[in-house]
Amino acid sequence: MGFLSKLWRLGKPDFKPSHDKFEYTKWNKDQLIKRIIDLEGERKRKADEEGVDNDIPAIKRRKSSKGELRKRKKKDKPFDYSKYNTRFVALKFAYLGWNYNGLAIQKEPTPLPTVEGTILQAMNACKLVPSMTPQEFNFSRCGRTDKGVSAMNQVISLRVRSNLTNEQQLEKSFDSKEINYVHILNQILPDDIRVSAVCLRPPKGFDARFSCQNRHYRYLFSSFGLDIEKMKEAASLYEGEHDFRNFCKLDGSKQITNYRRTIERSSILKLDDGMLCFDLVGSAFLWHQVRCMMANLFLVGQGLENVSLISDMLNVQKVTKKPIYDMASDVPLVLYDCSFSGLEWSANDLSDFKSLQSNRRVFSLALDYKMKSAIANIFADILSVDQTDLGGRTRINLGDGKGKVVTTYEKMLQRKVMDSVETVNKKFKRRKTPKSEV
Structure with a gap:
C-alpha cells in the first residue's frame, strides 16, 4: 500500500485507488512507478505555469522564477x-x-x-x-x-x-x-x-558654456497684421555691439553691471511653412533678451511705434531706465544652434535599427502635433474666429495669438519706468546683507 499512499498524496483529492478509471490494486510494480513519474511531471508542469519554484519551501513560495529572484537580488545591490x-x-x-x-x-x-x-x-x-x-x-x-x-x-x-x-x-x-x-x-x-x-574627446579645458562661440535663436511668428518691411528695418538696428539693459529682465541676484552684448546677425526670414522668424545670432544673451527684442519688433510691425524706437531704446543715455512693457511669448522661441570649435560629433548611423527606433518616435510625435494643428485650424474656421474687430481697442501682439488688449495704447517712451540697474543691484545687496553689518 506504500505506492497507493504515494499516489493518493500526488493525485487530486477525487482520485481514489478504488476509482473505476485507475484500479491501482490490479497494477504491477512497473505500472505504479510509471504512474508516479507521470504525476510528478504533471505537478512540476503546473508549478512552472503558476510561477512556483519547487526548490523553495511552500511557506516561502512566491510567483517568481529563479532568474527573477537573482535579478531582484542583483538590483538591491x-x-x-x-x-x-x-x-x-x-x-x-x-x-x-x-x-x-x-x-x-x-x-x-x-x-x-x-x-x-x-x-x-x-x-x-x-x-x-x-x-x-x-x-x-x-x-x-x-x-x-x-x-x-x-x-x-x-x-x-x-x-x-x-x-x-x-x-x-x-x-x-x-x-x-x-x-x-x-x-x-x-x-x-x-x-x-x-x-x-x-x-568623446572635447578639447582640453572645454566648457559647454564658456567655450561656445555664438548662439543662434529663432522666434517664429505669423505675418497677420504686421508690416514685415518695417520689422526688417528695425531688426537690422540690433546688429553690432550695444547696451541691452532696456531689452532684458534685470536680475539683482547676478549683480550684472555690463549689459553690452554683440549681435552678429539680426533679420526677419520667411520659413517654408508660411511662418516667419526673427533670426538672431550673438555671442551671448541676457535674461529674456530675445523675447524683449521681439516684443519691440511687434510694436513696430503693428505701426504702434516707429522704427526709431529700437535706436532710442539702445541709447541708454537717452532712455536711462527700462520702460514697463510685456515680453513676447515663450513658446515660439527656439535656441536653434550653438557654435563651437574643435568638437568632433559622433551620431548613430541613421540606417541602424537603434536610430530607426528613435526616429520613429520623433516622427510619431511630430505627426501627432501636425494633426492637432490641422484640427485646431478647422476648429477656428468653423467658429469664424475674427481678430480684427476689437470695438476700438488695441491688441498688442505678443506672439501667442491672444496678445494684450488695451483701451488706449501708450507710447513706449511715455510710459512709467522700472528701477535703474544700479538701484536693482543695491536693493538686492541690502536684502542679503545681515542686519549686523548694516
Whole structure:
C-alpha cells in the first residue's frame, strides 16, 4: 500500500485507488512507478505555469522564477562607481520646451520637470552619473532657456561612466567598444527630448558654456497684421555691439553691471511653412533678451511705434531706465544652434535599427502635433474666429495669438519706468546683507 499512499498524496483529492478509471490494486510494480513519474511531471508542469519554484519551501513560495529572484537580488545591490573609469564628454540634444519648466535643473521643486533634471535622472538610472548633483561630475550647459522655450542643438558637458581604460579613451579605434551614450539615453528619455550626438574627446579645458562661440535663436511668428518691411528695418538696428539693459529682465541676484552684448546677425526670414522668424545670432544673451527684442519688433510691425524706437531704446543715455512693457511669448522661441570649435560629433548611423527606433518616435510625435494643428485650424474656421474687430481697442501682439488688449495704447517712451540697474543691484545687496553689518 506504500505506492497507493504515494499516489493518493500526488493525485487530486477525487482520485481514489478504488476509482473505476485507475484500479491501482490490479497494477504491477512497473505500472505504479510509471504512474508516479507521470504525476510528478504533471505537478512540476503546473508549478512552472503558476510561477512556483519547487526548490523553495511552500511557506516561502512566491510567483517568481529563479532568474527573477537573482535579478531582484542583483538590483538591491548598490552600484559601485569606483570600479569603473569615467570620461569627460559633450552631448548635443534637442527638446520641445512647452512641457518643461525651463532647461536648468532647480534646487527647489518646480510645477513642471526641467529638461536637465529629466536628462540627469535618465543618466542616473542607467548608471552614467552617480547622483543628481551636477557639481559632482563637472557639469556645464551652453545656453540656459526659459520655461516654454525649445532648443534644437543644445549642448552640455560632463563626466560620465566609461567602458574603456584611460588609455583606450584616447584612441579612436576603441570608440566602437564604448558605451553607446546616444542610444542608451534615447531609450529612457521621453520622446520630446532626444540626444543627437556625442563628442568623446572635447578639447582640453572645454566648457559647454564658456567655450561656445555664438548662439543662434529663432522666434517664429505669423505675418497677420504686421508690416514685415518695417520689422526688417528695425531688426537690422540690433546688429553690432550695444547696451541691452532696456531689452532684458534685470536680475539683482547676478549683480550684472555690463549689459553690452554683440549681435552678429539680426533679420526677419520667411520659413517654408508660411511662418516667419526673427533670426538672431550673438555671442551671448541676457535674461529674456530675445523675447524683449521681439516684443519691440511687434510694436513696430503693428505701426504702434516707429522704427526709431529700437535706436532710442539702445541709447541708454537717452532712455536711462527700462520702460514697463510685456515680453513676447515663450513658446515660439527656439535656441536653434550653438557654435563651437574643435568638437568632433559622433551620431548613430541613421540606417541602424537603434536610430530607426528613435526616429520613429520623433516622427510619431511630430505627426501627432501636425494633426492637432490641422484640427485646431478647422476648429477656428468653423467658429469664424475674427481678430480684427476689437470695438476700438488695441491688441498688442505678443506672439501667442491672444496678445494684450488695451483701451488706449501708450507710447513706449511715455510710459512709467522700472528701477535703474544700479538701484536693482543695491536693493538686492541690502536684502542679503545681515542686519549686523548694516
